[in-house]
Amino acid sequence: EAGVAQSPRYKIIEKRQSVAFWCNPISGHATLYWYQQILGQGPKLLIQFQNNGVVDDSQLPKDRFSAERLKGVDSTLKIQPAKLEDSAVYLCASSLGAGDPYQETQYFGPGTRLLVL
Amino acid sequence: RKEVEQDPGPFNVPEGATVAFNCTYSNSASQSFFWYRQDCRKEPKLLMSVYSSGNEDGRFTAQLNRASQYISLLIRDSKLSDSATYLCVVNSPGSARQLTFGSGTQLTVLP
Numbered sequence: 001e002a003g004v005a006q007s008p009r010y011k012i013i014e015k016r017q018s019v020a021f022w023c024n025p026i027s028g029h030a031t032l033y034w035y036q037q038i039l040g041q042g043p044k045l046l047i048q049f050q051n052n053g054v055v056d057d058s059q060l061p062k063d064r065f066s067a068e069r070l071k072g073v074d075s076t077l078k079i080q081p082a083k084l085e086d087s088a089v090y091l092c093a094s095s096l097g098a099g100d101p102y103q104e105t106q107y108f109g110p111g112t113r114l115l116v117l
Numbered sequence: 118r119k120e121v122e123q124d125p126g127p128f129n130v131p132e133g134a135t136v137a138f139n140c141t142y143s144n145s146a147s148q149s150f151f152w153y154r155q156d157c158r159k160e161p162k163l164l165m166s167v168y169s170s171g172n173e174d175g176r177f178t179a180q181l182n183r184a185s186q187y188i189s190l191l192i193r194d195s196k197l198s199d200s201a202t203y204l205c206v207v208n209s210p211g212s213a214r215q216l217t218f219g220s221g222t223q224l225t226v227l228p
Contacts, residue, residue: 031214042121042204042218043161056215091160101213102149108160 002026004109006092012115018080021112023092025073030097031055033106034067034077037089049075050097082116089113118143121219123205129225134195138222140188140205149213150181151206152190155221161204164190195226 005024013019025032030051035043046065048055052072060067064083069075079086089111095104123140130136142150150167165172167179167188178191188205202221209215 033215040125040220042206042220044218045209045215048215056212095214097214102208103166104214105163106216108162110160 004092004094004107006090006109006112008112009110010113010115012117013082014117015084016081018078019082019114020076020078021090021092021114023075023077023109025075025092025094026107028096029094029107030072031095031104032069032075033093033095034075035091035093035108037091037111039088043091046077079114082114084116087114087116119219120144120209120217121205121207123219123222125220125222127223127225129227130195131227132195132197134226135191135193136195136224137192138190138203138205138224140190140219142186142188142205142207142217144207144210145183145186146210147207149208150179150188151216152177152179152188153204153206153218155202155204157201161218164203192224195224197226197228200224200226 032049034046037043046060047057047067049069067077091111092109093106095106121142152164153161154164155161167181171180176193180189202223204221205219209217
């Protein structure tokens with residue numbers, strides 16, 4: 001079974017530029033998450049989708065970050081304009097979105113490493 | 118207070134040693150608990166769920182103490198391949214599917 005796919009794997013940009021990340025979840029997974037992982041910290045949830053709807057985006061800095069999952073499958077996360085503190089790994093995860101939600105496994109993609117100079 | 122707190126380590130142990138990691142969580146309403154493993158420059162992967170009765174998977178044993186809001190992971194007979202960061206994970210307040218991650222405990226198993 002194919003895992004969660006993400007691209008690009010690495011990105012270097014200058015501050016104030018814009019950048020976009022793409023994620024394709026595991027086939028059939030209804031729930032998709034974007035996380036930000038800063039070096040030395042655990043992943044922090046930015047946004048959760050259920051199919052093509054947003055479940056929670058309370059931790060997404062909406063003045064500069066946006067995300068969409070238009071057809072309920074793949075998703076893009078955009079940063080515009082980027083700041084130095086956005087340097088991090090951006091992880092996409094997916095889960096089945098059905099059954100017992102308390103025991104659902106999240107499967108992570110390899111992440112996109114972003115460096116903002 | 119952080120929602121999920123872990124000792125960051127690093128823990129450096131010889132092969133064959135037993136090592137234990139601890140974690141505390143702040144929200145007494147949390148209902149699901151996990152340990153994830155993250156290898157260097159890789160994505161997190163589920164290691165095991167943690168149940169109130171305690172559970173074991175080979176050399177790994179996880180325990181949950183709801184009264185103390187404390188989770189532990191014990192690794193017996195450590196292998197070189199166990200070297201990784203171990204993330205304590207709890208479901209976020211008010212949400213079953215959303216997870217809150219600790220900052221992780223780094224383990225290095227030495228030959």
